[in-house]
Amino acid sequence: MNFGIKKSLLALAVLGAFAGAASAQTSVTMYGVLDAGVSIQQPSATNSAAGNQTSLQSGISTPSRIGFQGSEDFGGSLRAIFQLEAGLQLNNGDNSTTGTLFDRASWIGLNGDFGTVMVGRQFTPMYNAVYSIDPFSLGMAGNAGNLMHLGGANINGNTLVGGNNPALLDGGGSQAQNNSMRYVSQSWNNFSLEFNYGLGGQAGSTSDGSETGATINYLNGPVMLLASMDETNTLNNSKSFKTVLVGGTINWTEFGVPLKTNIAYQTNNGSDVINGPSVDSTNLLLGVRIPFSAQQEILFSYIHNDNKAAGMSGDQFALGYTYALSKRTTLYTSIGEIINKNGADYSLGNASNAGYGVRGFDLGMRHAF
Numbered sequence: 405m406n407f408g409i410k411k412s413l414l415a416l417a418v419l420g421a422f423a424g425a426a427s428a429q430t431s432v433t434m435y436g437v438l439d440a441g442v443s444i445q446q447p448s449a450t451n452s453a454a455g456n457q458t459s460l461q462s463g464i465s466t467p468s469r470i471g472f473q474g475s476e477d478f479g480g481s482l483r484a485i486f487q488l489e490a491g492l493q494l495n496n497g498d499n500s501t502t503g504t505l506f507d508r509a510s511w512i513g514l515n516g517d518f519g520t521v522m523v524g525r526q527f528t529p530m531y532n533a534v535y536s537i538d539p540f541s542l543g544m545a546g547n548a549g550n551l552m553h554l555g556g557a558n559i560n561g562n563t564l565v566g567g568n569n570p571a572l573l574d575g576g577g578s579q580a581q582n583n584s585m586r587y588v589s590q591s592w593n594n595f596s597l598e599f600n601y602g603l604g605g606q607a608g609s610t611s612d613g614s615e616t617g618a619t620i621n622y623l624n625g626p627v628m629l630l631a632s633m634d635e636t637n638t639l640n641n642s643k644s645f646k647t648v649l650v651g652g653t654i655n656w657t658e659f660g661v662p663l664k665t666n667i668a669y670q671t672n673n674g675s676d677v678i679n680g681p682s683v684d685s686t687n688l689l690l691g692v693r694i695p696f697s698a699q700q701e702i703l704f705s706y707i708h709n710d711n712k713a714a715g716m717s718g719d720q721f722a723l724g725y726t727y728a729l730s731k732r733t734t735l736y737t738s739i740g741e742i743i744n745k746n747g748a749d750y751s752l753g754n755a756s757n758a759g760y761g762v763r764g765f766d767l768g769m770r771h772a773f
């Protein structure tokens with residue numbers, strides 16, 4: 405018998421075992437969401453000459469995307485983590501944001517008993533707060549971002565795009581914050597904390613163009629409550645735009661009632677535009693979700709916006725329906741209307757597309773993988 409061959413085989417087996425153990429500590433997952441449908445929108449009376457708009461749109465109920473997330477386990481509960489997520493447009497095959505590949509998320513961080521620390525481009529605490537309370541999850545004709553501020557601001561050339569900047573499309577705020585450092589705590593007695601600081605990157609000042617956001621969450625069974633804030637400074641730090649949100653949800657299904665209720669109240673004050681007019685506005689959101697079978701759910705929301713500084717206001721009503729063909733594939737439809745008053749010009753956008761009119765209908769399909 406050749407003992408040299410036996411030793412070599414044994415060595416290879418041992419190395420293979422170690423390699424298997426090492427690879428088990430590192431994981432990378434590819435995932436995605438594909439969402440597309442037909443949207444029909446009717447303009448306001450002042451723009452009625454333009455006529456209705458019928459279009460095939462990507463990301464009506466939730467933005468279409470493809471992403472990668474992974475982790476490396478160091479032992480002792482410490483892990484390195486990362487996420488790269490790019491928005492897609494199924495109707496034309498393009499990416500969602502011109503010039504930005506991973507527009508929805510691009511960050512790296514550490515996770516452990518201390519919580520999670522992440523640096524890069526990521527959603528603000530205010531965005532996550534509104535998303536968690538909105539019955540439509542910032543999608544379809546009921547997108548709360550049509551009237552409510554979502555937090556954050558990013559620098560585009562010499563302009564800060566976010567907050568109450570007129571350059572914004574409907575949706576009120578930046579989708580994801582560049583140059584941000586974010587911390588998410590572990591749960592402690594049902595409470596958790598989320599904090600974000602976005603660097604402005606301006607020479608001579610750490611405050612110019614910066615963003616600060618934080619949310620305190622309380623989660624106890626069917627009850628979720630939160631308080632969130634977001635503040636963005638102008639590029640010369642002469643002004644700031646501040647948003648505060650309080651709200652929550654209750655899942656009455658756990659009490660034998662097939663109903664989920666949502667409520668939020670938001671205030672917006674100041675400006676993140678140099679020499680721009682200040683905003684003094686409030687938003688109220690009331691919503692319900694009614695799961696009347698394992699596959700079907702009805703969604704409804706009402707949002708009131710009152711801009712005291714400009715003397716304008718708007719009301720958004722939306723009704724939606726979802727039918728789950730499986731755990732991964734869902735059909736959906738919704739109708740909505742925005743009633744503008746005293747010169748307000750809000751329009752009915754969805755999860756990925758700016759609004760064209762004040763009345764809308766959509767019908768689509770979503771698949772997650």
